[in-house]
Amino acid sequence: MLIVSASCLRNVVITRDSLYDGEKEGDEMKEFVNINESFPKKILTPASGFLSRYSHTLNPYIGCQFACSFCYVRQSPVGLFRGEEWGRWVDKKVTAANLLEKELLKLRDKDQSITIFMSSSTDPYQPLEYKENITRSLLEVMAKQPPDFLLLQTRSPLVVRDIDFLVTLKDKVRVSMSIETDLDSVRKRFMPQSPPIQARMKAVEQLRENGIPVQVAVAPILPFSEQFPFRLSQLVNRIVLDDFFSGDGSGGKRTERLKISELYEEKERELWYGNHVHLQVYEKMRTAYSPDAFILVKKVFNVGCDRSCF
Ligand code: SF4
Numbered sequence: 107m108l109i110v111s112a113s114c115l116r117n118v119v120i121t122r123d124s125l126y127d128g129e130k131e132g133d134e135m136k137e138f139v140n141i142n143e144s145f146p147k148k149i150l151t152p153a154s155g156f157l158s159r160y161s162h163t164l165n166p167y168i169g170c171q172f173a174c175s176f177c178y179v180r181q182s183p184v185g186l187f188r189g190e191e192w193g194r195w196v197d198k199k200v201t202a203a204n205l206l207e208k209e210l211l212k213l214r215d216k217d218q219s220i221t222i223f224m225s226s227s228t229d230p231y232q233p234l235e236y237k238e239n240i241t242r243s244l245l246e247v248m249a250k251q252p253p254d255f256l257l258l259q260t261r262s263p264l265v266v267r268d269i270d271f272l273v274t275l276k277d278k279v280r281v282s283m284s285i286e287t288d289l290d291s292v293r294k295r296f297m298p299q300s301p302p303i304q305a306r307m308k309a310v311e312q313l314r315e316n317g318i319p320v321q322v323a324v325a326p327i328l329p330f331s332e333q334f335p336f337r338l339s340q341l342v343n344r345i346v347l348d349d350f351f352s353g354d355g356s357g358g359k360r361t362e363r364l365k366i367s368e369l370y371e372e373k374e375r376e377l378w379y380g381n382h383v384h385l386q387v388y389e390k391m392r393t394a395y396s397p398d399a400f401i402l403v404k405k406v407f408n409v410g411c412d413r414s415c416f
Pocket of ligand 1 (some may be wrong): 170171172173174176177178179226227228229261
């Protein structure tokens, strides 16, 4: 049973079982994850590259238990040189909330615009967050000192636990839920440790019911059923499409090094892997959506797009 009222949410202990509704697929976590504490000097990082339309990125953790096969962080220095398998270790930033409070005040004193992308190299609602509450503590700070905008990017239904803080941010927040496919068999092949698709869809519904601005990120685009565009159109009127060639920050090179094409079945590869996929999927989505819906294909419309595009 899922909960829909923000005022009720704080009286209920949210567990993975309650959010996943008994589905066990997303529970395929590694038995052993090396958890460490981290004490960074700063918590807000100036945004750059494909996130440069934001002023800052915010990562409550380093490392990610979801361990998606296609994760571009695997190919970044933190993923390459740690000496441990991606997904098997997480550093938690235990002083994150204190740092954020101070840094927000400082930026406000300088009258700087603060637009935050959380998170660029971890999932803020990975399983460790159930007990650590670091992301929650950051939202608590932002509820008191709101940034100009917060984009909260996740694959986890745990985000509904924090609806009480999200409602206070009103239109200064948007939750972006990654739903790359509606086929759980595909999810299990590409990201077996991530939450089940149905649980993510339910979370989107709950966020909407509570008036939180929400979009679905079909990112990266994975093979999906004919029904998927229609299911999405019932769920949200705003979607972002992103393929491996524009979404890995290297024009597809990181994805190639990760040998992601080998995860496709032979008959799928031609249809679903390549430079053409984003336009094909855009057409499919357009047939399901009304003309006034917001469908962003990042590869095509990225240039000249302001923060409202994300
Ligand atoms: S959830 Fe995001 S950060 Fe975590 S492994 Fe998957 S792609 Fe990487």
